[in-house]
Amino acid sequence: MIEIKEYYRAKSVEEAYEKLMNVEGAEIIGSGAFMRLSSRKINLAIDLQEAGLNYVKIENNEIRIGGATTLGEIEKNEIIKESFNGELVKALQAIWSVQLRNIATIGGTVFPRLGFSDLITVLLALNTDIVLYNNGRMPLEVFLEEKIRKDIIVELIIKKENRKLSFQYMRNSFYDFSILNAAVSVDENKDFRIAIGARPGVASLAKKAMGYLKENDDIEEGAKIAAEEMTYGSNIKGSKEYREMIAPVLVRRGLEEVLK
């Protein structure tokens, strides 16, 4: 059961942050999606829908997405539709259902660093920075390793570059969480980015493989290196061994697609 004592709609991110820091048991509410699955007590639920964090825009060759923008609004945005060969939209549309994407926000998806997140894997495979109200701008991969618990995602910034993207996943059915996911991208300078997630831990970059592929053309070997530098675990969705077996296959398929 979820128990909320008080609900507050902040008019700005400054105001939301002030409440977050000064009220004990205050939490930012991404949207409420999946919240009823958890059991916790929240003294003050802070809603960001009127805090001005709802936008997708381009500035200085960067795509800026406000933290309170819903996944549904992002996938329908023209800037997103034409970016990365339309692959970013395809990846977004593979997330759960239309009805859920109309509720879930990008900040609410990224901030909890959920292991099953497909979106984090995809964002990691692009050059994505995250802007936090207090901790400032940092690469997404740094944020995923930091233990920041009390802050607000103001926006996500994706570098708009000529980068080919491919998102791969293994699921029992299309409408399910991924047992394993992988996203691969490459630009014209052979700068590869490879992320593997749902292992079941949160996605991370396969840096060794990214370095290897910069100098070598053997994608079979690159995929193997990427898969081997990750750690895997077992959960209700699949075993560690199963994930180890399918990881190089998903990465290879991703590489083949971006190099086509």
Add this chain to the structure above:
Amino acid sequence: MKIALTINNVKKEVEISPSEFLLDVLRRLDYMSVKKGCDTGTCGVCTVLMDGKPVLSCSVLAASADGHEITTIEGLSEDPEFKAISNALLEEGADQCGFCSPGLILNVYAMKKELKNPSEEDMKKYLVGNLCRCTGYVPQMRAIKKYFEVKA
């Protein structure tokens, strides 16, 4: 706390608890077409339109719906598109127990407004969050394809 909702074009002030979800508030207000199924954001039977967009009312905190417009199928009863969708479902025998019909109809209604000339694959992806335990989806797909081909 008090929230203001416009439900099916009628403005209402509703007293809610901050922990309540929209689904439970709507059913408390007697909008019984909004069904409670899985209650975990999966089955789609609790679908309503919020500002015209389909959402899962089981996953929207009632407090966050404050100030928004909610549409349930009670609000569409005179809408020609609603009649065309429900007739198509009836004609194809896609209404076995009827439990999933309100959510499905609302999502088809939203899909028609959003997608231009969708393929069968596009339709399936749009409707992936509407589960049906009776039929196997074959009559529904037949009905929805038919509905998209004829003008309401």
